[in-house]
Amino acid sequence: MSARPTIRLVALAVVSVLLLGALPGAAHAQRWSHRDAVKDVAKQVWFGPIHKAPAEREGDIVATTVDHGKKRIVVRVDVRKLVKNKRALIIAAIATPTQPGLELTFDYTHQDVSLWDAIEGIGVDCPGLSSKQSYAHGFVSASFPRSCLGDPTWIKVSSSFSRNLATGEKFWDYGGSKSSSKNRSSPKLTSG
Numbered sequence: 001m002s003a004r005p006t007i008r009l010v011a012l013a014v015v016s017v018l019l020l021g022a023l024p025g026a027a028h029a030q031r032w033s034h035r036d037a038v039k040d041v042a043k044q045v046w047f048g049p050i051h052k053a054p055a056e057r058e059g060d061i062v063a064t065t066v067d068h069g070k071k072r073i074v075v076r077v078d079v080r081k082l083v084k085n086k087r088a089l090i091i092a093a094i095a096t097p098t099q100p101g102l103e104l105t106f107d108y109t110h111q112d113v114s115l116w117d118a119i120e121g122i123g124v125d126c127p128g129l130s131s132k133q134s135y136a137h138g139f140v141s142a143s144f145p146r147s148c149l150g151d152p153t154w155i156k157v158s159s160s161f162s163r164n165l166a167t168g169e170k171f172w173d174y175g176g177s178k179s180s181s182k183n184r185s186s187p188k189l190t191s192g
Contacts, residue, residue: 029069032157032186036061036175038080041161046168053171057081059088059161061175062138066157068189072128073149075104076141077159077175082133088163090140093118093185096152106131106140113142124148146191158185 039054063078075092092104101119106112113131115124126148133140149155159175176184 029067030189030191031065031067032189033063033065034176035063038062041171041173044170056171058083058085059163059171059173061159061161061173064159064175066186066189068155068191070191072143072145073155074141074143075157076139078139079161080138082135082138082140085163087165091160093158095156096149097154098150098152102149104142106142115144115148154188154190156185156188
C-alpha cells in the first residue's frame with residue numbers, strides 16, 4: 001500500500017472524529033443514573049418505631065437521573081406513583097465545591113420547583129429554572145442553568161421523598177439506598 005491512500009484514510013478518520021465530536025449532545029454532559037429498590041418506603045407514626053411500608057406506592061423512588069451539561073443541569077426523579085398531595089415533597093439535594101447544602105424542591109401539587117440554600121434557609125434566584133412532571137409516567141424533572149450554582153466544576157446529587165399526614169404518619173424514601181436512615185448521593189459529576 002502506498003503512502004498516499006494511507007494518508008487519505010488517516011485524514012478521513014481524523015475529520016470523522018472531529019465532526020462526531022461537534023455534534024450536539026455528544027459527550028457534552030456527564031450523566032449519572034441510579035435505579036433504586038422498589039417497595040422500600042419507610043413509615044413512622046409520631047416518634048414511634050420505623051416500619052417498612054412496601055404497599056406504599058406514592059413517592060417510592062425508583063430512579064434518579066442527573067445530566068450535568070456545560071450550560072444546564074437536569075435532574076429527574078422517577079417514582080412508582082405520583083399523586084397531587086399537599087403534604088408531600090420530592091427533594092434533590094445538591095452539593096458543589098462551594099455550596100454544600102442546596103435543594104431542588106418539587107412541589108408537584110402546585111406544579112412548581114424552587115432552588116434553596118438549605119443551610120442559610122433562603123431561596124436561590126435562578127432565572128431559567130423550569131420543571132416537568134407526569135402523573136401518568138410518575139416523574140418530576142427540573143432543568144436550570146449551571147450559572148444558578150456559580151458554574152461549579154462538579155456537583156453531587158441525591159433524592160428523597162417525604163409525606164407527612166395530619167394523623168402523625170410520616171412516609172419517606174431515599175433514592176439510592178435500601179436504608180430508611182441513610183441517603184446515597186451521586187459521585188462527583190463534572191460538566192463534561
